[in-house]
Each structure stands twice: as structure tokens, then as C-alpha cells.
Amino acid sequence: MNPSGPGWINKFGEVVSNKTGVYSDFSTLYASLKKNGFVYGINVEIPSFITIEHSPSEDEKAKINLLTALYFTYALERSDTSFDVFLETIFAFYKELNVSQISFLNKILTGSKTSAQLEKLIDSRVYLDDNVISRTFNSIITNSLLFIDVLTFRYYLRAGEQIREQAKKLEYLTINITYHALNAKEMNKTDEKLSLLFASSLSFIDEAEEKFDGSYREILLNNCSPWENQYFLDVASLTVWEDFSLDYKESEFIYGIGKDMGFPKDHIAKSLEDISSFFKKNERNISFLKETNMAVQFYDSMSKVVNKLIMRNSKRLQKELSESKELVFLISKGAVKELSADEKKKIQEQLMDVFKSVPSLAIFLLPGGAVLLPIFIKLIPALLPSSFDENRVTKKEKNTPEKGL
Structure with a gap:
């Protein structure tokens, strides 16, 4: 499955139709989502029954985890596994939720309700910024408060009213709890990054207009499930465990x-143990904890974006490159010796022609896109022949119940 290409939700639907018993109740679903980092807003894994040919990026993990959470919440609450009915339900939910920050959301929610439309809708919730170039400059690329969507959806399925107000309440409480938890400790750079991660993910409230005076506790104690x-x-x-320590005040x-909130001490201790284990296991994979300099961070981020584009379009690229023998020759030559200025210019011109024929590579045609060319050239040998159009559902796959994604 390719979570960045068209058709991935149909593939997801094929698999989950045969996985209805994987979560016996919301408790097991929650535990799995916490283990994967989705509850924490730090996606490090995806459900074990979902297989992807290429290692998924953080945004792709977020998309898969969000859809998993929403679908199985629906299946558990309604005792219904129909993916088509789920599609209709989730569109109705997001239309009523009315996420005003997503400028094109109304366009998505009008007309036919298809899996292709849901792909756009999920993209609109996962990404903090829909500009690919700007995302590469910022390690914080995904919405860290997506689990609020899941809790609000569960409330909606239980016939809850005024769901936008419900989402605002949950977001307000989350940001207040984060703020007061940070104030219960000595702030450091990682705390600032964590605070930014949550603040930049707000969809329903304006942080600048909210109060942080402790009055949130009354709402917390009387109005939450x-x-x-x-x-x-x-x-x-x-919030308190990101530095791997817990002092008396925290x-x-x-x-x-x-x-x-009514939890016994052993339950609270278990929550702290869970986050401690999560950090110890995934410290190296949590992007906002990494203290690399801006140049290295920029190059690494760019490389990930370009590598993903190459992998997702490898067959088209192979076809285009096979028809540009001079280009392949120059790239091969450049790997062993310095090219002349004319040869470098020729590579750039011919690559731009290739990119024009592959819509997904339009990023290279944008202003400043040429800075990515050296990275692209370096990664060309990594092309895999089986990576293009992997979301196509074949008749054979449809007749194979346990086929992975």
C-alpha cells in the first residue's frame, strides 16, 4: 500500500474487512494506538496487520493510524463493518464538525462521497501545512492532536450533540493540561518543541484567546468521559516525562x-510507565527530540521527501529515464567525475522535462525546486521496479481474504 498515492483507502478497506475481531473493545484499540504513538501525537508505528512495501514516513503513519482509529471506533460503536457505510458516516461527521481552518474542506464534503474524497479529507486533517516545500523545512509536519478527532467521532456515534463544541472543549482541556504540566517543571528546549507541537496543531480554538488560570479543572472534573x-x-x-525524569513537583x-479525574494511584503509575517505555524504545525515532543543526535537518528532511517521491513513482521514472539515454549517461558520468558547466545545465534541463511528464514530481518545477536536483540524482539508483501503482486492487486480491496491503 502507498498511503501517499491514490487508491490507498480502497486497499485499506479490503484488509480491514477481514480484521473485524482484531480489537475486541475500545480499550484494546486505545492500547494499540498508544503503543503506535498516535495517542501521544508522535506516530512511530502502524498496526501490525497492515503491511507496506516501503518504510512509511511519519505523515503516512499518521494517516494510517487516523483511519484505523476512526474505522474501528465506528465498527465497535455501531457493530457494523461495512466500509461503504463508514465512508458516508465519516463524511457526515466531518461536515458537522466544520473544521474552518481547512479552506477546501467544503469542496471535499460536497458531491459524491468516495474513498478518493476521503483521501483528501484525511490529508487535510493530518498535515499542518499543505505546501510540500515548506514542510521540508519543519520537522513538525503532522497534526499532533488527531486523537481528538477520534474521541469526538465516538461522541458523535453515541448521538452526542453540538460536536464542534465538544471538539473545542477537548482541545481546550488538552492545551491547558499541557500548559500546566509544563509549568510544573523546569522548562528546556525539548519542552518548548513539545509545546509548539501541540499549539501548532490546534484546529478549534485560538490559543491566544484562551485562559490558562486553572479554571479548566472545573470543566475537566464535571464534563468528561x-x-x-x-x-x-x-x-x-x-509532557512531564519527555526528559526521562520525574521530580517531586511534576x-x-x-x-x-x-x-x-477519578483514577487510582496504580492506574496513574501505569500511564507514567507506558510513556517511559515508549520514550526509551522510540527516542531515536521521535523527530522533535533530535538536536541536529539546521543544515543537517534541512538536508535530511529534503532527502526523505525526494526519496519518497522517487519510490512512489519509480515505474514512471524508469520509463522516462529509459527514453533519455543521454541523461542517464551524464548522471552515471557525474557519479565518477566532475561534469562541465554545460553538462550540468543539460542534466537540469532534461530532468525538468522528465518531471513535467510525472505530475507527482511537480515539486521540482516550483521556485527553488532546483535545489533538490542533487539529492534526486544521488537517490536515482534506489529505484525499485515494483513500487508504482501498488494501490491497485486486483481481482485476485479481492478473492484472497487474508491478503495484506
Whole structure:
């Protein structure tokens, strides 16, 4: 499956139709989503029953985890596994939710409700910025508060009213709990990054207009369900544990807010143990914890974007490159010796012609896109012949119940 290409949701639907018993209740679903980092807003894994040919990027993991969370929440609440009915339900939910920050959301929610439309809708929720170039400059590329969508969807399925107000309440409480948890410790650079991660993900409230005076606790204690409180406890645990330590003041805050929400001490301790294990296991994979200099971070980020584009379009690229023998010769020559200015110019011109024929590579045609060419040339040998159009559902696949994505 290619979560960045068209058709991936149809492939997802094929697989989950045979996985209806993988989560027995919301508790097992929540535990899995927490293990994958989705609850924490830091996607490091995807469900084990979903297989992807290429290693997925953080945004692709976020998309898969969001759709997994929404679909299985629907299946558990409605005792219905129909993917087509789920599509209709999720469109109705997001239309009522009315995420005003997404400028093209209304266009997505009008007309036919297809899996292709849902792909656009999920993209609109996952990405903080829909500009590919600008994303490469910023390691914070995905919405860290996506689990609020899931909690609000569960509320919606239970006939909850005024769902936008419900989402605003959950977001307001999350950002307040994060703020007060950070104030319960000595701030450091990682704390600032974590704060930015949450603040940049807000969809329903304006952080500048909100109060952080502690009045949120009254709402927290009287207006939240057990699973909403569990999410708040896990977010608070994430906030105080990111430096792998827990001093008295931080401990007092966590156990205090946990007790206020009705959790026993051993339950609160389990939440802290879970985040501790998560950090110890995934420290190297959590992008906002990395302290690389801007030049290295920029190059690494660019390389990931270009590599993904190459992998996702390898067959088209192979076809185009096979018809440009001079280009391939010059690239091969450039790998062993310095090219002349004319040869470098010729490579750039011919590559631009190739990019024009592959719509997904339009990023290279944008202003400043030429800076990516050296990275592209370096990664060309990594082309894999089987990576193009991997989302196509064949008749054979449809008749094979346990076929992976």
C-alpha cells in the first residue's frame, strides 16, 4: 500500500474487512494506538496487520493510524463493518464538525462521497501545512492532536450533540493540561518543541484567546468521559516525562490531576510507565527530540521527501529515464567525475522535462525546486521496479481474504 498515492483507502478497506475481531473493545484499540504513538501525537508505528512495501514516513503513519482509529471506533460503536457505510458516516461527521481552518474542506464534503474524497479529507486533517516545500523545512509536519478527532467521532456515534463544541472543549482541556504540566517543571528546549507541537496543531480554538488560570479543572472534573480523561492523563504524562525524569513537583501534578479525574494511584503509575517505555524504545525515532543543526535537518528532511517521491513513482521514472539515454549517461558520468558547466545545465534541463511528464514530481518545477536536483540524482539508483501503482486492487486480491496491503 502507498498511503501517499491514490487508491490507498480502497486497499485499506479490503484488509480491514477481514480484521473485524482484531480489537475486541475500545480499550484494546486505545492500547494499540498508544503503543503506535498516535495517542501521544508522535506516530512511530502502524498496526501490525497492515503491511507496506516501503518504510512509511511519519505523515503516512499518521494517516494510517487516523483511519484505523476512526474505522474501528465506528465498527465497535455501531457493530457494523461495512466500509461503504463508514465512508458516508465519516463524511457526515466531518461536515458537522466544520473544521474552518481547512479552506477546501467544503469542496471535499460536497458531491459524491468516495474513498478518493476521503483521501483528501484525511490529508487535510493530518498535515499542518499543505505546501510540500515548506514542510521540508519543519520537522513538525503532522497534526499532533488527531486523537481528538477520534474521541469526538465516538461522541458523535453515541448521538452526542453540538460536536464542534465538544471538539473545542477537548482541545481546550488538552492545551491547558499541557500548559500546566509544563509549568510544573523546569522548562528546556525539548519542552518548548513539545509545546509548539501541540499549539501548532490546534484546529478549534485560538490559543491566544484562551485562559490558562486553572479554571479548566472545573470543566475537566464535571464534563468528561472516562476515555477522554484517560487521554488527558496520557498527554500530561507525555509532557512531564519527555526528559526521562520525574521530580517531586511534576509527580505531584500528575497524581493530583489523575486523582481529580477519578483514577487510582496504580492506574496513574501505569500511564507514567507506558510513556517511559515508549520514550526509551522510540527516542531515536521521535523527530522533535533530535538536536541536529539546521543544515543537517534541512538536508535530511529534503532527502526523505525526494526519496519518497522517487519510490512512489519509480515505474514512471524508469520509463522516462529509459527514453533519455543521454541523461542517464551524464548522471552515471557525474557519479565518477566532475561534469562541465554545460553538462550540468543539460542534466537540469532534461530532468525538468522528465518531471513535467510525472505530475507527482511537480515539486521540482516550483521556485527553488532546483535545489533538490542533487539529492534526486544521488537517490536515482534506489529505484525499485515494483513500487508504482501498488494501490491497485486486483481481482485476485479481492478473492484472497487474508491478503495484506
